[in-house]
Amino acid sequence: MTTRTWFITGINSGFGRELAEQLLDRGDRVAGTVRRAGSVDDLRQKHGDQLWVGDLDVTDLGRVRAVVDAAFAAHGRIDVVVSNAGYGLFGAAEEVTDEQVEHQIATNLLGSIQTARAALPHLRAQGGGRLIQISSVAGLAAHPGASLYHAAKWGVEGFMEALAQEVAPLGIGVTLVEPGGARTRFAGGSVRIAEPLAAYAGTPAAFVQTFRANPPALLGDPARMMARVIESADREPAPLRLVLGSDSYQAVTAALRARLAQIEPQATNAASTDA
Structure with missing residues (x-):
């Protein structure tokens, strides 16, 4: 088993917490970020110098680089950089506020972009490494009532897919993780629901209004999912892409097949615009 040093945003709960715990328990070093001071004191007490913690809200884009730089300075080399921090904003596009739109994009998209950009000079200097982006089934398959969440996740998918091609010659690998529903605090604590408009009552987008009170049955085991993420680094x-969960696999493959079915019949029409 290879011992590595990992940088992970958002280790206080959810996937980030699970990933950090597994890595620390197996002897790896973790540089993790939290928004709430003291939220991982138990891990610090248990693992001591194995865990380095930086205070970071990824919407503070200027501070992202400072914290990433500090983590690399403290460890000399970081093998794997995991962009995990994020949350779900649900509601019809018309229901969410401008402030909610801006915060969702700043957290789930711009925060991820800046984390990768901040890490790249260090990964290049050390001759390689791995970037892992925790995305979602929502990055490849869309559902009404989650348009802004999809906007951020689809954006990060495009960014990371292009970035993978840019940095492959430099020895830097990129992986997008596509988990389906998982039994984390996401449904109960990390989801924000827009105030409903009567116009959307009874429409497909309205399902989100009962999401927190009656969350759907979730198949995914966070521990198994993060174990697959750790294995992917080898x-x-x-x-x-790393698809996790049978629900994710089914939704993604169905969405891709539907997209092809819409596009493939257009070959002649598409060619008709060639000069």
Whole structure:
């Protein structure tokens, strides 16, 4: 088993917490970020110098680089950088406020972009490494009532897929993780629901209004999911996408097939615009 040093945003709960615990228990070093001071004191007490903690809200884009730089300075080398911090904003596009839109994009998209950009000079200087982006089934398959969440996740999918091609010659691998529903605090604590408009009552988008009170049955085991993420760091070349959960696999493959079915009949029409 290879011992590594990992940088992970958002280790106080959910996937980030699970990933950090597994890595620390197996002897790896973790540089993790939290928004709430003291939220991982138990891990510090248990693992001591194995765990380095930086205070970071990824919407503070200027501070992202400072914290990433500090983590690399403290450890000399970081093998894997995991962009995990994020949350779900649900509601019809018309129901969410401008402030909610801006915060969702700043957290789930711009925070991830800046984390990767801040890490790249260090990864290049050390001759390689791995970038892992915790995305979602929502990055490849869309559902009414989650348009802004999809906007951020689809944006990060495009960014990371292009970035993977840019940095492959530099020895840097990129992986997008596509988990389906998982039994984390996401449904109960990390989801924000827009105030409903009567116009959307009874429409497909209205399902989100009962999401927190009656969350759907979730298949995914966070511990197993993060174990697969850890295993992916040993794979060469880095898998561009890591689909986790049978629900994710089914939704993603159905969405891709539907997209092809819409596009493939257009070959003649598409060619008709060539000069």
